[in-house]
Amino acid sequence: MPSKAGFLEHPIRSLITCFVSWKTLLLLIATCSPGQGYDTSTSLLLSSHDPTGAPPLPVALHYLVSKLTRWDAIYYVRVANRGYLFEQEWAFGWGFTSLINLCTAILLKAGIPHYHGLEGLVAVCIAHTAHLLSVLVLFKLTAAVFPSSSSTPGLALTASLLHIISPAGLFLSSPFAESSCALLSFLGCYLFTKSVRSGGQPTIGHDLLVFASGVVFGLATTLRSNGIFNGLLLLEEALRNLFYFRSGPPLVKIRRLVATGLGGLCVGAGFLLPQYIAYSEYCTQTSVQSRPWCEKTLPSIYTFVQEHYWNVGPFRYWTLSNVPLFLLATPMLLIMTISGVWALSYESAITPGSLRAKKAPSAGPEAEAFPVLRNLAVTQILLTLLTFTTAHVQIITRISSAYPIWMWFLAMSFRKGNSSYANSAVRIIVMYGIIQAGLLASFLPPA
Template structure:
């Protein structure tokens, strides 16, 4: 399954964006590395290795912070830290699982998670602060400098790209929604599967970490929804490359899931792979002509 997942990333619908010196490949690297360190942190915590766990958590936050500098949707990875931060506070207040760790270690863990969340947020805020310093000092009259949140990023997205809630919902953009529909379907269905709202038959054949799967699935699902209501929807075909649950879901259906009697005959996975390969070819022609999925 791991090998199939890696192969699916190679033929990802991001296509040329992963082959060229563009932000998608770097974001995927940072997103996957940060997720690995986050997983490692959780495993070390379960084993009682507090120092190693907290070190891995901070390293994960730094990597996620760097991913925010590459793509703003890297901020969604902060949900991991927010989830555990709230859970740890709840545990301290209620005394849940208090016997496994001392109060000091739990409070220290809360501090680590809080610091990690701030580091991730800094990855988005720092470039904006640098831009503000460069463009909004010495009496600049740029319109975004006087905003409540003077962000050059949000101004460019709003003014030049016309990005905003439901702004993309126009009749001429219907073909672009159709272009994004296969990838949106994969991300939403696999996200629901990962969160556990809908359990896929045969999951007992692979030992999934259910808690981790839910944490990883929620940002992916949230990104898909944001793409539908806010973004230029066609970009989902390339920014999806930095999220792993949909890869896992397709790989699962192609490997262990295929062997299970209750999911036998799901040959639709071959159409998913064909779509990914063909879209990569079509995308290169469209993008060379300055057409979507840019």
């Protein structure tokens, strides 16, 4: 194991080494987990008796994919294989199923045989690749949000290591959209942060970056609906530029506002496009009986199927039988709430495009953080509140993987020597990740 100095000297190599080690451990636990579990959905999905006559995957790959294709992953793989057929399938990200389908088509064009279950293997590869890339992008994002600090390399490395052992655990290795959503969320935040100029007026290059961040956030939203919260960064930027119109609309502010507005439209499109596709299929066909959600003022198949098929809604999950799931989610609910409040109270009261460090160079990283820190804190708190009151609360352990504030909070705790709380949090996360790998692979709850 490399020394601390070795980690800092070669951070990317160190992150890749730790990533491979952690993934290997989780996959070993998954492959050694007993039986198919109490649900036969995976075995039916990957059955060797394929009606199209496609050959099955090689035995080792078939076994690995069968251990990772559980719960929601079954929907993703099935839809990627034959498209959306049943209404409830629209609860699962159109963007991720399209990505699996696209990558599978590229492999087939390259001459790879169309094995039965190939979509599952492709999805597993996408999940691993996206998780690794999200770790590396988080490293760059942390350095961008906390610039010019002597502790930045160690802070960025620690935060990225925390993302490797994220409580999402095996969900980031399986055919789920979480790792891809995390990658695009971090990348969008990085592009947005780089678009904020630390001195002077933003250039056209900076405006293109803020627009690009909106495009990336829009793609993240097609993967998971909570990706739309990233749009709050662009909304704040738009309002900030409108504020300067009081003294007349300077050209540079108009340009910035247009770029931000176009980026915001891309975020909205990421949510609305799948809804439009579903609306065209269910609500405009005269030969098909119209569904109840088609008559809504704002027809959304996603919100309908979540409510109708999964009973998602305010306080619907608050039942006695779900108390164990609330207890399971409690550590991450607390970590995300505490870290969100920490970021809101962070000493970073800075104006757009300037750093407080300019006024107080010795103030340290607390004074150098970009305004993105506070905005992401609001997003994280909103997500935590929404999950606690409305959603299936246990999913907080996996959707938290796309929100960097709690990782920065724990990383900063380690860097400042306040490691007691951080050590306890990491122990819980690691223990949960190991136990969860065995449960998920055995098709046992929670999920």
